[in-house]
Amino acid sequence: MHSARRSRKEGGLRFHSTRIGEFEVNEEQIFFLPDGLIGFPQNRNYCMIELEEQPQIELLQSLDDPRLGFCLVQPAHFFPDYRLSLPPKERDLLSITREEQIETWVIVTFHRDPFRVTANLQAPLLLNRKKRIGRQIVLRELPYHTHHLLIEE
Template sequence: MNIKTKYHGSMEVKKQDILHFHDGLPGFVEEKTFIVLPLGDDNVFYFLQSTQTPNLGFVITNPFLFFKEYDFELDTSHLQKLEIKDEEHVAVYTILTMTDQIEQSTANLQAPIVINTKTNKAKQIILTNTSYKTKHSLAKQSIK
């Protein structure tokens, strides 16, 4: 499948690599399919690229690289919707708000993206009753 992307130009992607967001993303409910593309060779930052809209994408990272104590539980409805049966098939990312200076960039820990790596079903889950916020500074953290 050929897609147009914001940073990688036109590229061929495998259908089995496409993530399916049944409910879209908050604010982008019509956007149902995305792919994770690397940003650089360091395996720290990625781009969550819409397969439908070339200019729509989000810089993401594995939050556990920066926030060692990050922890949350998925409720039964999310587990069922994502068909998660084994935690080894779960990947978690957080959307970053990037600035020219990395010290001012932030991570949204209140709304992680959870992916069932076996089925490629994905959802951005908004955590409630938590101390996590939408803007946690990356500058205060170091890669673990």
């Protein structure tokens, strides 16, 4: 296991990632995902980093493995009709009492063709910023799949 190199600096925690090099985060940017992400259950500590050059995209960087990072978008920006309803079990696991407490993000994939960027609407990442916890869920009953085109040509 390669853990991210960490050091404390004035104002935040410093980490190293193979994707973006050295970076600093505040405690509020760090999330615990008890089950990790699908395919990466051992990586449970992540941070969200805003990408200045792409304001609608954020990087979900593993703090357990500097090689692991995912680009995320909020689906409402690209898919206005995207809806999900959380079962009571998921609400409890995320300590949610109101829908407004949750942020929904989806992983995007950049393909060789620069005009082909896809979003995984079937397995959104749900974050409770106040509690700094999150879960990736799989939507089996809805018409979503793992490769929705982000921008139609």
